[in-house]
Amino acid sequence: MSLIKEIDFGTPESKSSKLVTLTIDGQTVTVPEGTSIMRAAMEVGTEIPKLCATDSIKAFGSCRLCVIEVDGRNGTPASCTTPVAPGIAVHTQTPRLKAIRRGVMELYISDHPLDCLTCAANGDCELQDMAGAVGLRDVRYGYDGVNHVFARNNGSANFNWMPKDESNPYFTYDPSKCIVCNRCVRACEEVQGTFALTISGRGFGSRVAAGMDEAFMESECVSCGACVQACPTATLTEKSVIEIGQPEHSEITTCAYCGVGCTFKAEMRGEEVVRMVPWKDGKANHGHSCIKGRFAYGYALHRERILNPMIRDSILEPWRVVSWEEAIGFTARRFKEIQDKYGKKSVGVITSSRCTNEESYLVQKLARAGFGNNNTDTCARVCHSPTGYGLNQAFGTSAGTQDFDSVDDSDVIVVIGANPTDAHPVFGSRMKKRLREGAKLIVIDPRRIDLVRSPHIKADYHLALKPGANVAVVTAMAHVIVTEGLANEAYVRERCDWDEYQDWASFVAEERNSPEATEKLTGVPAAELRAAARLYATGGNAAIYYGLGVTEHSQGSTTVMGIANLAMATGNLGRRGVGVNPLRGQNNVQGSCDMGSFPHELPGYQHISGEKARAAFEAEWGVTLDPEPGLRINNMFDAAVDGTFKGLYVQGEDILQSDPDTKHVSAGLAAMELIVVQDLFLVETANYAHVFLPGASFLEKDGTFTNAERRVQLVRKVMSPKNGYGDWEITQLIANAMGLNWTYTHPSQIMDEIARTTPSFRGVSFDKLAEEGSVQWPCNDENPHGVPIMHINGFSRGKGKFVITEYVPTDEKTGPRFPLLLTTGRILSQYNVGAQTRRTENSNWHPEDVLEIHPHDAENRGVKDGDWVRVQSRAGDASLRARITDRVAPGVVYTTFHHPVTQANVITTDNSDWATNCPEYKVTAVQVSPSNGPTEWQQKYQELSEASRRIAGAIDAAE
Amino acid sequence: MSSHSSVDTLVKMANQIGDFFGSQKSVDRTAGIVDHIQKFWDPRMRANIIDHVAHGGAGLNPLVLEAIHRLAETTGAKASK
């Protein structure tokens, strides 16, 4: 594969449906009205020289290199800022234009270093290209005059010169090479929406500046890389390119971090990644990225990555490095022994939302076809299982209803319990763009997330509810909509079950569900809630985006159904700009659910009790399937403590750190006789493991991920697995050692099997994905290209179902012992349990988890900013540092759980969603008190994990 | 320290399910509970809660108690087939 170079059309696409025809250099061109002449020319393959224009941002017209002549018009307008007009005749190359361009280039070059041969951008520099394109042969001015190029001119200091800014770990800013084209500033504003860059100074003295003339690391820059991509010169350059050189080939692949599912060009030199550049044709990201996908791939080469299989008989022993053969043999033998001794159902598997669809599929297949039981679950249990249950009840499918692009048509955006700018950054940028264009914003969150107030964006309403009050707030919104006559009854009559609607409407209309009646309990001022509900119901296309702040509650499923009720009652479904949009956390949460990881569902959400679905898999697999649901993750731990569950195969998942109530999880793990962990690193769960199988990173295997919009995209292998095998191959080795006789030689064959057995994937294949870039399931005979927007002509289940959402307070109540409510979340630079991101330079942004606490609560407790505090709940306690901020309301504290030393989940409890057992991470009653440092548990845990990470022989070797 | 006797957990889970279906209108609430437990609980968990009800069903709300009785009947009917 050669290096993929996307075409740069110079200016963004025009969305107009009206067409205009003109001629460019005698060629007839027809383009949408509003297209620039530059873009129209590129459409027919004529590349007009340009420097300040690129098609990810609006035209600026500053460099004057792109001049053209138009018959009958005076002067030489810039083609990037001049729109097409019917019938005009454009000339792109005339003696006058040539002279102007040379003049422009001469000026640029006279203030630019001529060290092209040793420049990092050599071969990838638009300034170089343009000098070539305009035929620049000499520069008359020389460097004798004022310039930005040298630190000293003729022996004396040059105050126009500025040193390089190398503060960002991933890219450098070298002002001496800057041509002040403004592309970076505009990219930061228009694409990313952070507004971190400005041009300071004027005229010749003008320079790009981060923040208030700060170093990049000190500024608001979030290191998304948009400016680096936009920069036509070496001024902003990836450090990896400076170190390695220009790439020679590239492959399109998909980010393995979050549910946005950005696609990237992995730009390579041999098997070395030079850089990851977001792919312009990626339908989820359209050429944008965040710090994680763009820069934080270095963990794949981290020295702590384990590359050899290891086993041990007891977790008190150090690890023994063994051959793959021995490790696989040991695993298969031990699973069989346990099943012989304790029964078929005594073992199970956990699939990962970080692994590919094909890998999840194989792991659940191993349980169902190999172990002969349905004890399979996925970490999606602990985040979005209520989405699956709730949306399935309401609409008949667990699918989120929209694609990301739909947000461009939203007039009102409601964000509930989600923090898109941190957890789904690239989609967050899209959303911010729409908000800057004028869409209204309602944020429902206990904490003042960034969206509430950020540059050029202000939420119209921020309903800062108390943690745990989601159902009451959503129902109160419904109360307003119904009692004020704002419901779209015509829609409801046509699309939904009218009787159920009436039951529901009379329920929400009850006085006890009004904003006034629930104000005390929700903490949301009734007038604000009313205004927000009115806006949602009457403001045009209204879309709800929600995240873990909705699902991770004891009433998570109820809230999801409440959200679906709101959308149905207002008719906000089935077209662009509206919908119910779950923002899924990890990259393949959607996929791991789709792939039958849940104990009660075969791939494609087919219930295990269904004869027809079972028959399809029985025929394909040649086994008889157990028709009964198996154990969920938390049930597995309960059963382990009870002594009936003894063996577990965990692929790519750190349950000990990510699951709540750590003490219960570790008791469960400790009670098992065989734990097989397959991962890149000795993660926390591996402390309790008997077999460690080294996994492969997403760069080292083929497969597919499915993002939060149900978009299935290819992951491509760009280097050989350092551990020897892709994860799917490892599962196959275990299966075959247990006598299953699997013969896959490529993940595409696994996808073919999925397509054969799973109706919603019938039309999916690697070939189709390669051809179309991606498809959004359902993809079948009726929808061969997938379905971007669901429920256009009616719901999957027939009539939409209104469900009554009675508020039931959680058991986690504050009281004298635990007077504060702890809620948890994520931040941009770290990912989930942080096993990857902590092993990259991203840690410069988030070196530790901190506890956010309101000044009032801090003062009461004598806590100062930066102090160690102990957070105690009825489940356990942990210490971390306090950050005093009014982002959280009095009575609420907040932390992230990216770092294992914090062990934040020691504090979270075993409460869970009533329907799905999704744990209640978002509400824990706690007390906070000053402390001197880590708690006893944290210290003991630290010792335990050090002891259990010992590898026999390795210590000596290392010393 | 939280208690994790698995029966306590099951009782709590069953009551939570009961709270939800108990508030629905125009449906058979007991049937809703039975159906949910049948669809999502593994047979061991179902056997444990049935057993708990056979021993008095302490801690379970009346509606849930009724549902588990019905669950026991259907399970029994299936087993004897």
Ligand code: SF4
């Ligand atoms: S990296 Fe992103 S946030 Fe930082 S300055 Fe560049 S565009 Fe702005």
Ligand code: SF4
């Ligand atoms: S840093 Fe790059 S993109 Fe920004 S103004 Fe300078 S040359 Fe243009």
Ligand code: SF4
């Ligand atoms: S982490 Fe998410 S937003 Fe960032 S690059 Fe990866 S997929 Fe895109």
Ligand code: FES
């Ligand atoms: S590209 Fe048109 S003025 Fe710079």
